[in-house]
Amino acid sequence: MAGAIHAELRDAASDRPAHATESRGVRIALIAVALLFLGLIIVLPLISVIVEALSQGWRVYVASITEKDALSALRLTLLTAAIAVPLNTLFGVAAAWAIAKFDFRGKNVLVTLIDLPFAVSPVISGLIFVLLFGAQGLLGPWLAAHDVKIIFALPGIVLATIFVTFPFVARELIPLMQAQGVEEEEAAATLGAKGWRIFWRVTLPNIKWGLLYGVILCNARAMGEFGAVSVVSGHIRGQTNTLPLHVEILYNEYQFTASFAVASLLALLALVTLVVKAIVEWKSGQRRTDTEGGAG
Amino acid sequence: MKGSGKASVLPGFGLSLGFTVLYLSLIVIIPLASVLIKTAGMSFSEFWAAVTNARVLAAYKISFLTALLAAAVNVVFGLLVAWVLVRYRFPGKRLVDSIVDLPFALPTAVAGIALTSIYAPTGWIGSLFEPLGIKIAYTPIGITIALIFIGLPFVVRTVQPVLQDLDQDVEEAAVMLGAYRWRTFRKVILPELAAPLMTGFALAFARGIGEYGSVVFISGNMPMKTEIAPLLIMTKLEQFDYEGATAIALVMLIISFALLLVINYMQWRYSRRLKTG
Amino acid sequence: MRIEVRNVTKRFGNLKAVDNVSFTIEEGKLIGLLGPSGGGKSTLLRMIAGLEKPDEGDIILDGKRVNDVPPQKRGIGFVFQNYALFRHMTVFENIAFGLEVKKVKKAEIRERVNELLKLVGLEGVAKRYPHQLSGGQRQRVAFARALAPRPNLLLLDEPFAAIDAKVRKELRTWLKEMIEAIGITSIFVTHDQDEAVEVADEMLIFSNGRLEQQGSPIEIYRHPKTPFVASFIGESRVLQHPERLFGFEEAVGRGDKSAIIRPEFVEVGRERELSYPRSAQPGIVRQSYFRGAHLEVEVEVEGNRLVAYRSLDREPLRPGEEVLVFIHRLYVLDGSSAVLVENPLKTDPLPVHI
Numbered sequence: 001m002a003g004a005i006h007a008e009l010r011d012a013a014s015d016r017p018a019h020a021t022e023s024r025g026v027r028i029a030l031i032a033v034a035l036l037f038l039g040l041i042i043v044l045p046l047i048s049v050i051v052e053a054l055s056q057g058w059r060v061y062v063a064s065i066t067e068k069d070a071l072s073a074l075r076l077t078l079l080t081a082a083i084a085v086p087l088n089t090l091f092g093v094a095a096a097w098a099i100a101k102f103d104f105r106g107k108n109v110l111v112t113l114i115d116l117p118f119a120v121s122p123v124i125s126g127l128i129f130v131l132l133f134g135a136q137g138l139l140g141p142w143l144a145a146h147d148v149k150i151i152f153a154l155p156g157i158v159l160a161t162i163f164v165t166f167p168f169v170a171r172e173l174i175p176l177m178q179a180q181g182v183e184e185e186e187a188a189a190t191l192g193a194k195g196w197r198i199f200w201r202v203t204l205p206n207i208k209w210g211l212l213y214g215v216i217l218c219n220a221r222a223m224g225e226f227g228a229v230s231v232v233s234g235h236i237r238g239q240t241n242t243l244p245l246h247v248e249i250l251y252n253e254y255q256f257t258a259s260f261a262v263a264s265l266l267a268l269l270a271l272v273t274l275v276v277k278a279i280v281e282w283k284s285g286q287r288r289t290d291t292e293g294g295a296g
Numbered sequence: 297m298k299g300s301g302k303a304s305v306l307p308g309f310g311l312s313l314g315f316t317v318l319y320l321s322l323i324v325i326i327p328l329a330s331v332l333i334k335t336a337g338m339s340f341s342e343f344w345a346a347v348t349n350a351r352v353l354a355a356y357k358i359s360f361l362t363a364l365l366a367a368a369v370n371v372v373f374g375l376l377v378a379w380v381l382v383r384y385r386f387p388g389k390r391l392v393d394s395i396v397d398l399p400f401a402l403p404t405a406v407a408g409i410a411l412t413s414i415y416a417p418t419g420w421i422g423s424l425f426e427p428l429g430i431k432i433a434y435t436p437i438g439i440t441i442a443l444i445f446i447g448l449p450f451v452v453r454t455v456q457p458v459l460q461d462l463d464q465d466v467e468e469a470a471v472m473l474g475a476y477r478w479r480t481f482r483k484v485i486l487p488e489l490a491a492p493l494m495t496g497f498a499l500a501f502a503r504g505i506g507e508y509g510s511v512v513f514i515s516g517n518m519p520m521k522t523e524i525a526p527l528l529i530m531t532k533l534e535q536f537d538y539e540g541a542t543a544i545a546l547v548m549l550i551i552s553f554a555l556l557l558v559i560n561y562m563q564w565r566y567s568r569r570l571k572t573g
Numbered sequence: 574m575r576i577e578v579r580n581v582t583k584r585f586g587n588l589k590a591v592d593n594v595s596f597t598i599e600e601g602k603l604i605g606l607l608g609p610s611g612g613g614k615s616t617l618l619r620m621i622a623g624l625e626k627p628d629e630g631d632i633i634l635d636g637k638r639v640n641d642v643p644p645q646k647r648g649i650g651f652v653f654q655n656y657a658l659f660r661h662m663t664v665f666e667n668i669a670f671g672l673e674v675k676k677v678k679k680a681e682i683r684e685r686v687n688e689l690l691k692l693v694g695l696e697g698v699a700k701r702y703p704h705q706l707s708g709g710q711r712q713r714v715a716f717a718r719a720l721a722p723r724p725n726l727l728l729l730d731e732p733f734a735a736i737d738a739k740v741r742k743e744l745r746t747w748l749k750e751m752i753e754a755i756g757i758t759s760i761f762v763t764h765d766q767d768e769a770v771e772v773a774d775e776m777l778i779f780s781n782g783r784l785e786q787q788g789s790p791i792e793i794y795r796h797p798k799t800p801f802v803a804s805f806i807g808e809s810r811v812l813q814h815p816e817r818l819f820g821f822e823e824a825v826g827r828g829d830k831s832a833i834i835r836p837e838f839v840e841v842g843r844e845r846e847l848s849y850p851r852s853a854q855p856g857i858v859r860q861s862y863f864r865g866a867h868l869e870v871e872v873e874v875e876g877n878r879l880v881a882y883r884s885l886d887r888e889p890l891r892p893g894e895e896v897l898v899f900i901h902r903l904y905v906l907d908g909s910s911a912v913l914v915e916n917p918l919k920t921d922p923l924p925v926h927i
Contacts, residue, residue: 016383017624019471019644020464027384034380035392037373040421041445042398045410048420052413091319098313101306110316112560116324119552121506122404123526124545127533128327131334136538138330163323185306195307217400224403227508227526231533244405244509251409251513260413263406270401274394277401465657468624471644472651473671473722483670487661 049267052260064261072238073246074265076157080229080242081222084161088218092169093211097203100177101185111174117166126160126231133159152234157242160228165218172214173207180206209284213277220273224266331549334542346543351519352528356547359525362436363504366443367451370500371493373444374451381452382459396452399445404509411442412513434516439524442510447500454496455489462488491566495559502555506548574635574725574758575600576621581630583616590616592782593630598775603752604760605773609805613782614762618728621760623647634726650719650757652729656711658703664690664714665699671722689717692751709740716748720755727752729761733768745772766806770794778802796913803833803904803911810834810880817875818900819854820916825905833904833911839881840899841872846887852918853897858890874898 021027054061064070095114099107117125131137133150143150150156184206188198204211226244233240235249243266250259335343346352380386381393399407415422415432422432432438462485470480508526515522523531525548532541576598583591591613598604606614619625621632623644631638639647659667668689672682690696693713703711712732719727732748733741749772752759763769769776770790778785778793780801786793797803804811812818815825815832825832841858844850856874861883863869868883870890879898883890890896902915 016464017626019624020467021383022477030376031380031384031386034373034377038377038392038395041441041448042395044414044420045407045445046398046402048414049406049410052410091316094312094319095316097308098316102304102309102313104309104313110320112556113320113324115556115560116328116553119502119506119556120328121508121526121529121545121548121552123508123529124331124506124549127529127541127545128330130533131330131538131542132327134538136536138333159323159327163327166323182304182306186304189305189307198306199308220401220403224401224406226403226405226408230508231530244403247403247405247409256413259409263403263409266403266406270398270403270406273401274397277397278390278394463655463657465653465655466659468644469651469653469657469659469718470670471624472622472649473718474645474674475670476645479674484659487659490661 046267049260049263052256053264055260056257060257061261061264064258065265067258069238069241070243070246070258070262073241073243073262076154076241077223077243079154080158080161081219083158084165084222085215085219087162088165089169089211089215091166092171092173092214092218095170096173096177096207097199099174100180101182114167114170117163120163122164122225122227123231125163125228129156129159129163129232151232152236152240154240156232157229157240160232161222161225164225164228165221168218168221169211169214172210172217176207176210177203209280213280216273216276216280220269223269328549331542331546334538335546338539338543342539343543346540347547351523352525352544354520355523355525355528355544358436358439358522359505362439362443362524363501363507366440366447366504367497367501369440369444370447370451371497374448374496374500375455375489375493377448378452378455378459382456396449398449399447400449404446404507405513407445407510408442408513411438411445411510415441415514433514434518434522436522438514438516439511439522442514443500443504443507446507446510447504450499450503451493451496454492454499458489458492491562495562495566498555498559498562502552502559506552576726576758576760577631577633578617578621579631579633581617581620581627581632583613583620583625584628589782591620591627594779594782594784595630596777596784596787598758598760600758601756602758603749603772603774604758605769605776606760606762606779607766607769607773607776608764608779608785610764612764612779614764614779615730617779618730618760618762621726622649622651622728624651648722648725650722650724650727652712652715652719652727652732654731655735656703656715658711658714658718660703663700663702664695664706667703667714668718668721671718675722685721689721693717708736709744712736712744716751720757725758727757727759729759731762731764733763733765741768748772778805780805797904797911799909800831800833800906800911803906807835807837808880809904810878812877812879812903814876815903815905818877818903819852820900820918821903821905821914824903824914824917831906833906834879834900836869836880836882838901838903839872839879840901841870841879841881841883841890841896842887844897847897847899849899849919850897852916853899856896856898858892858894858896860892861890872896872898 022030053064095110098104099111130151132139133143133156134140135144135151137151150159184202185198188202193201224244225242226248229242230245230248233242233245235241235245237249241249243262247259247263247266250256250262338346377396381389381396412419412433414420415438417423417426417431417433419433425432430437432441466484466488467480470484475483506526508524508530511524512527515524515527517523517527525544529541529544532538532544578597579595581591581594582589594613594617606618608614616625620627623639623642627640632640634647659670662670665686668686669682672685677685686699687696690699693716695710695713695717698706698710703714706714712735733744736744745768761772773790775787775789776793777787778801786798786802788796793802794806797806803809810833812832812834815821815830821832840847840853841856847853854874856872856879858870858872859878860871861868862871867885868889870881870883872879872881879900881898900916901919902913904911905914
């Protein structure tokens with residue numbers, strides 16, 4: 001790896017003039033150390049997932065991910081994301097609309113509260129729902145009397161997932177919509193456009209890439225959440241096991257290859273997320289230069 | 297939280313704010329309040345005993361120190377990675393830039409088993425250190441490595457945009473006053489990056505204290521030695537010791553919220569300085 | 574410091590930002606580099622500072638070729654367009670930076686910084702941070718910071734561009750007085766001709782990377798050497814049909830020459846108001862604008878649109894009115910040179926009219 005970098009660095013090492021950058025040797029050394037660090041900490045684990053998953057050949061790999069419990073875990077993971085992501089998207093858009101387009105007292109407090117789930121340990125994110133809905137929880141006796149199961153069942157998993165992924169869409173949209181201001185919407189309003197029309201025709205086209213990125217991130221986390229779901233799921237095979245929990249169970253049963261095979265599906269999800277992110281950044285960067293060019 | 301200060305022609309203020317507050321209350325505020333309600337049911341001495349038990353204190357210590365160390369390592373290497381990505385040209389730079397986000401996107405359990413397999417005594421890297429008598433997985437070093445993995449993007453992504461927007465003018469001003477590279481870096485560039493580095497540190501640290509998925513596999517989970525606080529909560533829950541779990545959770549929540557306030561304050565101060573500066 | 578620039582060329586990709594430029598600047602002068610944006614002035618300034626390297630040619634400071642001397646060692650002070658103050662340092666620390674680099678003793682630094690603070694009139698704000706200062710104050714800090722290490726040459730890149738129009742005039746005078754008092758050779762870049770004319774002892778006019786003309790403001794105003802300078806300086810207009818103007822039939826008539834005119838070359842009025850009524854030709858007033866101290870009259874003469882000033886003491890001219898127009902002189906452009914041609918009818922009225 002280092003050799004290849006060395007060879008190509010000769011041509012274009014830096015865009016900056018000599019007085020505002022480091023000498024060639026220092027540059028190469030810094031790049032080498034940075035890449036080595038990223039290689040050891042980030043790239044190597046990713047490679048190891050793939051290598052371990054395929055260590056016993058394709059047939060075992062395919063068998064591992066098409067096995068009954070794995071498929072049921074996949075179904076539960078998809079179902080959970082299908083409920084949590086749209087709800088948080090709806091919330092994110094509403095919150096960003098209120099916060100970015102209007103002035104009101106307590107706005108900073110609201111923004112901080114939206115960030116809260118980021119600061120809470122995943123385990124605690126699960127714990128709070130156990131405290132509310134668990135057998136010994138505040139609402140536990142009432143739920144038991146009415147035969148409603150939340151903890152160790154789908155609703156608990158969904159709730160914990162919603163909590164953990166709560167800020168993603170809002171966090172992405174608030175700064176974006178704040179930067180865009182209200183002029184375009186106000187112009188549309190003075191031209192007689194009504195509420196939904198303003199949103200669909202003016203706001204949404206402006207925020208679509210940021211929104212997409214927020215949704216993608218939210219989805220990645222929703223499908224990959226481990227700690228919080230682990231607390232509320234009860235780990236019932238074939239019923240309340242999501243993909244990450246299934247990875248854990250297989251790993252703890254020393255079925256390493258199967259565990260890594262299922263993990264490779266989640267790693268693929270991560271890679272897709274990164275690719276979408278790159279596309280979104282490229283698209284929105286292009287848009288920015290387009291509008292700058294138009295203004296200039 | 298009432299009344300729109302700005303008379304606005306735009307619709308939907310009541311609806312969007314109402315939904316936001318309702319959803320926030322149902323999903324975040326009320327569930328979090330349950331921690332307070334639960335601990336309120338304990339006497340102070342019960343609470344104190346639960347959070348100062350030797351095993352609990354050891355878990356706090358492990359969580360705290362490894363998160364601190366990992367965040368510190370990330371400040372150094374995060375700055376290095378951001379620097380290299382912003383300032384230098386090298387083949388595959390865009391790919392490297394995307395890779396930095398992997399810890400955000402990769403499910404923690406996957407990161408956990410992958411890191412464990414690499415750093416275990418039989419793993420690709422663990423086996424290199426085994427003959428030297430150094431164990432990485434199942435020790436605090438392993439926990440720290442997992443937290444470095446988790447925390448890296450926080451530092452890189454807070455420093456990168458600031459470094460990007462740094463005026464070349466300012467560096468040239470230092471040059472014209474006779475300063476060479478190292479002095480320019482220390483005296484002119486680094487102070488500009490202090491705020492984002494601190495923010496990145498705090499974010500990585502906050503995340504590290506609460507991290508669970510990537511750590512449980514590599515930590516070995518030995519009480520008093522490699523047991524982290526979130527795992528202890530999990531263990532207490534499995535033993536149906538809800539009070540004990542909740543008490544530990546409350547302490548952790550308080551630490552996290554304090555960190556969140558510090559981060560918000562630093563960002564507010566930084567943006568204020570940029571505005572007037 | 575004596576500055577010599579010899580055949581310097583600088584390319585950015587295919588664009589020649591500076592194209593084979595040569596000139597000499599004598600010690601102690603205050604020089605203005607003037608020209609439209611993108612004309613290569615800033616690039617030239619940065620090459621003198623050492624922030625850019627010339628692709629061809631030499632830069633010689635006090636007889637020594639400095640192409641390979643790093644900017645840190647050239648002993649040049651530089652004031653950046655947006656000041657580039659160190660945001661996290663106080664005013665005092667900003668000014669002291671260059672002295673600390675030179676490892677000057679603490680007590681001496683204190684003394685020098687205080688001296689400079691007094692010089693630029695900022696004694697009261699030494700402990701403030703840049704974001705607590707006004708635009709004008711920031712500029713003064715940048716100026717003091719550049720002067721602190723006692724450079725032999727001061728370079729200023731668009732020093733007034735980031736300042737409110739109101740304060741700008743005041744700062745111009747201040748800067749000129751300050752530089753004259755210190756006696757340091759200085760070069761500043763500007764795209765504003767009023768600024769260059771008012772501040773500079775000598776101007777260098779650039780266009781498209783080329784040096785068009787060097788000289789004192791008055792000299793350049795009176796004798797522009799190239800078509801660009803003639804059209805860039807003053808309120809100049811290019812004429813469509815100069816050969817149709819009385820008195821210039823011959824000067825312009827031969828060949829494909831064009832001509833440039835300025836309002837002060839044109840006299841417009843009723844018959845008895847003109848100095849040479851018999852050599853004047855008729856024109857029609859198209860527009861008349863009130864410009865504060867005078868009227869600006871736009872008049873059409875034989876397909877040429879001319880602008881003239883008219884005193885407020887005189888009766889205003891109405892659009893559509895027929896008037897007489899006399900042209901005192903014109904810049905006649907012939908290829909790459911500009912020549913000032915006086916109207917021959919002033920001294921040699923045609924015998925027919927007598």
